[in-house]
Amino acid sequence: xxxxxxxxxxxxxxxxxxxxxxxxxxxxxxxxxxxxxxxxxxxxxxxxxxxxxxxxxxxxxxxxxxxxxxxxxxxxxxxxxxxxxxxxxxxxxxxxxxxxxxxxxxxxxx
Amino acid sequence: xxxxxxxxxxxxxxxxxxxxxxxxxxxxxxxxxxxxxxxxxxxxxxxxxxxxxxxxxxxxxxxxxxxxxxxxxxxxxxxxxxxxxxxxxxxxxxxxxxxxxxxxxxxxxxxx
Numbered sequence: 001x002x003x004x005x006x007x008x009x010x011x012x013x014x015x016x017x018x019x020x021x022x023x024x025x026x027x028x029x030x031x032x033x034x035x036x037x038x039x040x041x042x043x044x045x046x047x048x049x050x051x052x053x054x055x056x057x058x059x060x061x062x063x064x065x066x067x068x069x070x071x072x073x074x075x076x077x078x079x080x081x082x083x084x085x086x087x088x089x090x091x092x093x094x095x096x097x098x099x100x101x102x103x104x105x106x107x108x109x110x
Numbered sequence: 111x112x113x114x115x116x117x118x119x120x121x122x123x124x125x126x127x128x129x130x131x132x133x134x135x136x137x138x139x140x141x142x143x144x145x146x147x148x149x150x151x152x153x154x155x156x157x158x159x160x161x162x163x164x165x166x167x168x169x170x171x172x173x174x175x176x177x178x179x180x181x182x183x184x185x186x187x188x189x190x191x192x193x194x195x196x197x198x199x200x201x202x203x204x205x206x207x208x209x210x211x212x213x214x215x216x217x218x219x220x221x222x
Contacts, residue, residue, distance in 0.1 A: 008150065032209040043116075043202055043213035044153070051209070088153070090211070097143075097168070098211055100152040 003027055006089055006101025015110050019076040023089035023101045026070065030091040030099075033065050035074045038086045038103065047087075048074065079108045112137055112205050116214030123193055123221050130189045131217045133203035138183035144176070147200040147216070156201075159186045193221045 006023045013019055021035075032051055036044035048063040050056045050072075056063045062075040072091070076083055088103040113136040123129050133142060144156040156176055157167045165178040179187045190197050200216045 004152070034210065036213075041119075041216075041218065043114075043215045046111075046210055046212065049210050090153075092209065095209075097155045097158075098153075100154075102150065102152050 003099050004089065004091065004101045007104055008102050010105040010107060012107045012109060013079055015079060015081060015108055017079050017108070019079050019083070019106060019108075021074040021076075021087050021089075021104050021106070023072050023091075024070055025072070025091060025099075027091075027093065027099075028067070028070065029093040031094065032092050033063070033072050034090040034098075035061075035063055036088040036090060038088060040085075044088055081108045081110045083108050112139070112207065112212045114203060114205060114212060114214035116203055116217060118217055119215060120218040121220070123219065125194050125221055127193055128189055128191045129193065129219060130187050131201055131203070133186045133188070133214055135184045135205055139205045140183070141206065142180065142186040143204040143206070143211070144178065144186075144188045145202040145204060145213075147202060149199075153202065156188070190219065193219075195221045197221050 004025045035048040037047045038044040053065045053067045060077045064073045084107045086103040086105045089101040090098045092098045115134045142159045145153045147153050156171045157165045159165045159178045159180040161180045177189045198221045202216045203214045
């Protein structure tokens, strides 16, 4: 079992839809959870950062961490064509190297 | 956050040759990280570069294949040596602030 599992998609939704992106993980020691957005031919860009369990909201984006289920989610409300990108989850324990999911490719269709 | 400039942005290279990728950061950082992103795969850490010491390589990566330099606190290079088509990938440098990682735009390498 990989440490971090993420459905690669692709996921295609109409503009305005609510998008749910998810990752599961096996290492219960992970403390820091991140979501990155990566546009084509660009490096990953940090979207959301959460420490331990709970929710965090930033504009149209909400990150959720459920440590009991080893499950993290990123919700995008009122999705826009500009949200079309690959979304990568990442997590770590302390100062150990980040462990990334494979990324989910999202297309928002106008 | 940090601004990271990476070059070249892309290159097409002949097998058996070497390519050196440069990474410049707009602030001084203790550690710089080099990742590989193969098609359909997770970002994989190649090595951690500390200024003034040898780089630390992750399992599956060796210094002879991926030599790294770290001459000062704002700059690092990664060389992909004796390239083969299997080395075709995106290579990314990264720095960290607190527990967050920031990335350059990546170097898309194609080996023919």
